[in-house]
Amino acid sequence: MALIFRPDGAPSALVPVSATDDQGNAFTALALAVSQVSSTGVQSPAGTSADPTFTAMAPTSASGGAVARVQTAVAAASQVVKASAGNLYGYNIVSGASAGYLMIFDATSAPVDGTVAPKLVEAIAANASIQQSLRTPIRFTTGITMVFSTTGPFTKTASATAFLAGDAA
Numbered sequence: 001m002a003l004i005f006r007p008d009g010a011p012s013a014l015v016p017v018s019a020t021d022d023q024g025n026a027f028t029a030l031a032l033a034v035s036q037v038s039s040t041g042v043q044s045p046a047g048t049s050a051d052p053t054f055t056a057m058a059p060t061s062a063s064g065g066a067v068a069r070v071q072t073a074v075a076a077a078s079q080v081v082k083a084s085a086g087n088l089y090g091y092n093i094v095s096g097a098s099a100g101y102l103m104i105f106d107a108t109s110a111p112v113d114g115t116v117a118p119k120l121v122e123a124i125a126a127n128a129s130i131q132q133s134l135r136t137p138i139r140f141t142t143g144i145t146m147v148f149s150t151t152g153p154f155t156k157t158a159s160a161t162a163f164l165a166g167d168a169a
Contacts, residue, residue, distance in 0.1 A: 011072030071165035077158035078110035081144040081166030087137035088144050091169040093122070094129040096161035102130065104166075108143035113156050121153040124162075133167075144168050 052130045070081045075096060081088065093102045103118035105111060120138065122130055149155075150161035 016090045046110045052119050067167045067169040069165060069167050072163055075161050076144060076148070076164060077160040077162070078147045079164040079166065080109065081146055082140070082168040083108045083143050085139075085141050086144060087139055088120075088134065089137045089169065090133040091146065091167065092130075092131045092163070092165040093124055093146075093148065094128070094163040095124045095126055095148065097126055098150050098159050098161050099126040099128075100124060100148055100150040100159055100162070102162075102164075103147045103149055103152060103156060105147065106140045106142050107145045110145050110158065113158055116136045116154060118147075118153065123152070124135060137169075140168075 007100075026149045068082075070079065071092075072079050081091075088104065090101070091104065100123075102124055103116065104120040105116070106119045119140065122132075124130055141148040144166060146164045146166055147156060148159055148164060149157050151157040
């Protein structure tokens with residue numbers, strides 16, 4: 001057991017907890033003692049004489065436990081990653097013979113060619129790839145649409161020569 005201190009100075013404990021996931025596999029995880037509700041309904045801070053309540057996240061195969069990967073099946077100019085508000089957790093692009101720009105829009109469809117205002121832009125060389133996992137997801141309020149353009153970063157000329165994939169929830 002390791003004793004750690006919260007920002008307010010109160011002690012908490014990390015302790016090993018054994019559990020079984022939804023497929024029957026046993027595992028051990030570290031759990032943080034967060035609080036305890038006593039038989040009288042009074043909450044005690046972790047680390048006090050009351051027995052703490054432990055919380056551990058178990059591995060899961062439930063669909064709600066992961067982000068969704070959406071990708072093109074053939075070389076394409078655009079891909080709707082999410083047709084509603086959500087978070088972008090990562091993306092991947094592989095370009096063909098043309099260099100260009102990956103543009104990601106807060107939209108439910110690709111904008112028409114011309115002047116655009118993407119939320120995120122990455123330049124990419126011909127026959128190259130970019131794989132990006134975002135440490136902090138980017139919030140999109142309308143939708144998430146990826147576009148490959150041979151011009152940019154504020155002018156879109158769609159080019160159906162790239163593989164596009166995005167991870168969103």
